[in-house]
Amino acid sequence: MMLGAIPGGDAVVEGCTLQRGFDDEYDVVVVGSGSGGAVVATHLAEAGRRVLVLEEGPYYTPEQYAKFSPMESLREMWREAGLLAAFGVGATPIIAIAVGRCVGGSSVLTGGVCFRVPSEVHDEWVHALGLADLGEKSLEPAYEDVERRMQINDVPESMRSHDIRRIVRGAESLGITFKPIRRNVVGCQGNSLCNHGCPAVRKKSVDVAYLPKAFEHGARLVSDALVERVVVHGGRAVGVTGHLIDRRTRDRHHAFRVRAPVVVLACGTLHTPLVMQRSRIGTDRDDLGSHVTLHPAVRILAHFDEPVDGHEGTFQSVYSDHFASEGLTLVGVHPAPNILAGALPGIGPSHRARIRELPALGSFGGMVHDQGGGTVHMGPSREPLLWYSMAPRDLARVRRLITVLGEISFASGAKAIYPPVFGVPGIHNVTELRRLEHEPLDARRIECMAFHPLGSARMSIDPRGGVVGPSGESHDVRGLYVADGSVLPTSVGVNSQVPILSIATKIAWRIREDTRAVASTGHSWWSRVRWQIPV
Secondary structure, three states, X not given: OOOOXXXXXXXXXXXXXOOOOEEEEOOEEEEOOOOOHHHHHHHHHHOOOOEEEEOOOOOOOHHHHOOOOHHHHHHHHEHHXXXXXXXXXOOOOOEEEOOEOOOOHHHHHOOOEOOOOOHHHHHHHHHHOOOHHHOHHHHHHHHHHHHHHHOOEEOOHHHOOHHHHHHHHHHHHOOOOOEEOEEOEOXXXXXXXXXXXXOOOOEOOHHHHOHHHXXXXXXXXXXXXXXXXXXXXXXXXXXXXXXXXXXXXXXXXXXXXXXXXXEEEOOOOOOHHHHHHHXXXXXXXXXXXXXXXXXXXXXXXXXXXXXXXXXXXXXXXXXXXXXXXHOEEEEEOOOOHHHHHHOOOOOHHHHHHHHOOHHHEEEEEEEEOOOOOEEEEOOOOOOOEEEEOOOHHHHHHHHHHHHHHHHHHHHOOOOEEEOOEOOOOOEOOHHHHHHHHHOOOOHHHEOEEEOOOEOOOOEOOOHHHOOEOOOOEEOOOEOEEEOOHHHOOOOOOOOOHHHHHHHHHHHHHHHXXXXXXXXHOOOHHHHHHOOOOOO
């Protein structure tokens, strides 16, 4: 490959603007710029490593995406324009999957909710799986580092919308308590568009909280750069190859190669297994691409007698763990009007009539701590095929969750609710609601979504039980690390942003220590192989 270094001296290079590919060398190459990749890149750049981040998605500054409409955000920054889905196997709904495809990844498009991993999940990781490094005390320094950098704080009551205030009062009348959510937002203005990129630039997503620090310490990033393979030489990862992407057509054009003695995959649960499979790494492992958990979620729309101003306040302000023993977490959420309108029943005049009711509609949701029955496979296009078989226990929990949300809505004064079940136009009392939970129902009629795919390259002590070890290094290839949601060994039952950030922090610290010895030797082994790496 007769190509030179990455042109220009800017920290961020938009690959779609380059007139040729490149062939360059770094200490560390990180594939993906979301919650895993941005964290690892920042810590290793701060430690003095020469770091390059390669991101398949486009680069937009916070000031640019702040001006996007919700539909522009879906088109420009969401993978498959928000139409990605897990295909249900057996008694399983089709589940819409929300995943980012941009510099900053899904972190740019979350509601900003920040939970630590629950203590009981930590205990399972330590005592059942032997992962002492993932214990609560072991992760405490990483949690603290993440919470400091992300400026995580409680949402004040003053930022609760009118419909959330009604929901909380209704829930309290049933003995169900709610708590303020913790978010990585400072000075929220209540635009309620967090999952489309904060229009006020107040959310501390990783493109704001981490990557600028990485750039200050010399890291560089190339957007529109699709990594296709990890290059392995003598049992070690020694670089990556791929193609730059035309941002408009998404077609591949110029090829590139990056040589590095440390390769970090942070492509997310859906794409990290594909890169490994294309690279013929771990392909004999049943665990690669398996055990995917999703946190299946549903939402209820509640029709009140008066406007509830659901968009006047923080997008997500409260949650309840009252039903944690049943595997349910309740979370306040009020999506953009066009998203809500699409969830309303009816067609033609009946649908238009319901759309006119939007000001009087409240929205509330919840998610299930699932067992995990997803598998990632290569598809006919660049995107994976994700199959998901919901455990009978989890399907029962989804139906229970709909009932709980509806009961709270009626206790809050709703005159009707629209459940997430296709073919059910509306429910007007609790008796109808409870009957729905136990009626014979094809699971495919349930409108379900998910925001936290995890576990496709899970961490394990025993190489026979996972894809990477406790340090995040591949069981099969030295120098190859995975640092994203795919390494989480089980579902966590809460929003996954802080768990991913904290485990990626721990992995980054381990890489920093592991590579210190390599750096002190002057990369003697690296000098011997650096020019032998094939394209």
